[in-house]
Amino acid sequence: MTDSTVRVRDLDESELLARIFPLLPTGDAVDVGPGDDAAVVRAPDGRVVVSTDVLVEDRHFRRSWSTGFDVGRRAAAQNLADIAAMGARPTSLVVSLVVPGDLPVDWVTGLARGLADAATPAGATVVGGDLSGGDEIVVAVTVHGDLDGRAPVLRSGAQPGDVVAHAGVLGRSAAGLALLASGAASGQHGAPGARGPVAPFVAAYLRPEPPLPGGPAAAAAGASAMLDVSDGLLRDAGRLARASGVTVDLTGGRLSGDVSALLPAAVELAVVSEDVDGWQQARRWVLSGGEDHGLLATFPAEVADHGLPAGFREIGEVRTPVDDGPQVLLDGEEPDVPQGWDHF
Ligand code: TPP
Secondary structure (H helix, E strand, O other), rough: OOOOOOEHOOOOOOHHHHHHHHHHOOOOOOOEEEEOOOEEEOOOOOEEEEEEEEEEEEOOOOOOOOOOOHHHHHHHHHHHHHHHOOOOEEEEEEEEEOOOOEEEEEHHHHHHHHHHHHOOOOOOOOEEEEEEEOOOEEEEEEEEEEEOOOOOOHHHHHOOOOOOEEEEEOOHHHHHHHHHOOOOOOOOOOOOEEEEEHHHHHHHHOOOOOOOOOOHHHHHHHOOOEEEEOOOHHHHHHHHHHHOOOOOOOOOOHHHHHHHHOHHHHHHHHHHOOOOOHHHHHHHHHHHHHOOEEEEEOOHHHHOOOOOOOOEEEEEEEEEOOOOOOOOOEEOOOOOOOOOOOOO
């Protein structure tokens, strides 16, 4: 029997783990890896940055759209992005998995390969986790990172006069999700299987690529605040503004290239839904689409004058807040589009 015909319920836990462990990345920073009651990892900096994020079937992914590899890659990538957003370097992941018994074992080993595919280039290992049965797939990841002696970059440090900058892509994942959900990308399964003009957008949704080296680079350059854009540019810029007690004013003209890049996706969406105004749709994806996991950071003007770190480009500026005024502006005005993703 191959792993696509063997189901999770055909194996006991140790047999399933024996198929997963060899696929996971290992490394020097681990004294005790997976297999014992707990892992022992080194913390060269003496402090550990830690974060956790969960992926729930039909909330964050659909089995009909994504392979196990896609989900593993995405679960690792979005956790690694949280570490980068603190200005840190990811070191290790702990992965807990809830899977239905009738899931092919192939799906689970695909997930392990996807975790490794995202974690290995980032220099991170997988040091343990947990397995349980359940009605739907849940992937819960805890990630650790190292600051390499630098101060963490918080959301709360932005000052009026700072430059607002972004690294990574904007709106591509939301465009891919809309194409899959509308049927414009129907029949597409898994990032490598994506075909035609929708392919790059579907791939961006299934396998986000956060600009991880940008996190430590921004910290080293003197970023005053940073977060990763998971729920949409406007919503996450609002979080940074609120935490810092400032107003973030985004410059529409600096985002027009991002909007143009999404026009092919808007055209494909228009084929299946009548009401789509291409530019407006693409603009909404850029401003409100989540899950690209790019880095939104602020830099003191004197830092920006010497050149932003690689991958970052200016998209706005930080202003003194006006009493009771909005925390996020677009060209000095209250934005005219929804803020972004809300979980509930
Ligand atoms: N429907 C499906 C099937 N997949 C999706 N990814 C979405 C809808 C859209 N979506 C789900 S969660 C989310 C978005 C845009 C926001 C990101 O949330 P999360 O991954 O929990 O990031 P956090 O805010 O916790 O960093």
